[in-house]
Amino acid sequence: MPGWKALPDELDPDVGAFTERLRRLIDRSGLAVTAVAERTGHERSAWDAYLNGRLPVPRSAVVALAEVAGSDPAALATDWELAERAWSRGRGGDAERDVARDGARDAEPGRGRDAEPDAGDRTMQIRRLDRPEPAGTSAGASPAPRPRTADSHAPAPTPAPTPASSSGSRRQSVLLSVAGVLGALLVVTAALLLVDLGGSDGGGGDGGDGGDGRAVAPPTTSAPPATPRADLPAGVMCAGSDCTGRDPEEMGCGGPLATTVARTRVGAAQVEVRYSDTCAAAWARITGAAPGDAVTVEVAGAVRRAAVTPGSGAEPDTDAYTPMVAVGSGADARACATLANGGGGCTTD
Structure with a gap:
């Protein structure tokens, strides 16, 4: 019979009541x-976290425990x-408080800011360029545009060039x-090259900026996403x-989604290869x-390791599991044990 630790005082009452049950x-x-972990398919370390209020209990673990203990899962x-709603409130409360605090802080400097107009103010200033501003505009407002009159748009009179400088001025103008025409051609050419590079080979991977500020349409044959979580x-x-x-329990790959594809005895311990076809990992x-x-x-030279720790509770730990390794078939994975007394063995020995 396990000797239970006291649950944390700050634990939500609903979570505490469910954990005690x-x-x-x-x-x-x-x-x-340990026996509960073996019979439910959930790791011992996961059950330690569930039963001490450190992690929310997944529905699959509750159903499996009810079946093992001969209880009705519906009860x-x-x-x-x-308890699940309480965990959700606990995870979202801190984020909501951070958002509220940041919003209040941003609002305070926003009320005193008038020297730098935002994007909407700049848009309105551009739209008002063709209309004269009334007299008495404050210093913080946008600059008054010049009225559209013949005098304001007419070039300032310049003295007639002397005969000695006329040819030089014409050459300079030419x-x-x-130079202006060449510069414009270079800009257009560069823009076309950037658009072509951004759209022809899928550069950038996410159909983002094409280099000149315009959105580039993604290619018709784009690469699949790196993490197909939607599927x-x-x-x-x-x-x-x-x-x-990654941890198979934290990633949701354990429990009913995992099966033992190979096992062996090494001394008094049992060693298993656990495989999840859904996660394609062992x-x-x-x-x-x-x-x-x-x-x-071990899978094709990739190795992950775990060790049995002494434990801190009344009952010492007797099991451990490794992080996952990607593999297409559980038959391609091998599990090995190295005992503290010097013994050892593998599932393929």
Whole structure:
């Protein structure tokens, strides 16, 4: 029978009540937490977090525990929903307070800012350029445009050039005109090149800015997204290479989505290769082990490792599991154990 730790004082009452109910259910079943983890398909470390109020309990874990303990899952549904809402409130409250605080801070400097007009003010200034401003415009307002009169648009009179400087002025005008035409051609050519580069080979990957401020349409044959989360079941956070190095429980790849594809005995411990077809990833798990025992998973030279820790509760830890490694088939993964007493073995030995 596990000796339960006291739940944190700051824990939401609904979460605390549901956690205590799960503890009582385990106590009545007579099972240790390690046995619950093995029979429900959820890792021991995950159950430690659930039963101490550190992580919300997924619905799949609640259903599996009810089946193992011989209880009706529907009897837990109401308490689970209350606890889930409490977790949601806890995750969103801090973000809402940060947004409110940032909004109040931004509003205060906004009331005293009049020297730098925003984008809307600049747009209105451009639209008012053709209309004269009334007299007495304040210093903070936009500059008064010149009225559209013949005098204001007429060029200032210039003295007639002397015969000695006429040819030089004409040459200078011609050179400036040529330079202006060449500059315009260069700008147009550069813009066309940038548009072509941005749209012909999918450069940039997200159909963003084409280099001259204009949106470039994405190519018809774009690369697939790196993380196809939209195609995954609810609660699954990764697939394939995105899962490598990640915790299978936190990514939603464990529990009913995982199966044991290979196992072996190394001393008193059992070593397994766990595989999730949904996540296209494998990991290794060791159970019935002793502190200091380690387990690894290997796929095509990629290795991930975990060790059994002494634990801090009344019942010492006896299991551990590694992070995931992407693999197309669980048969391509191998799990190995290295015991603290010097023994060792692998699932393919």
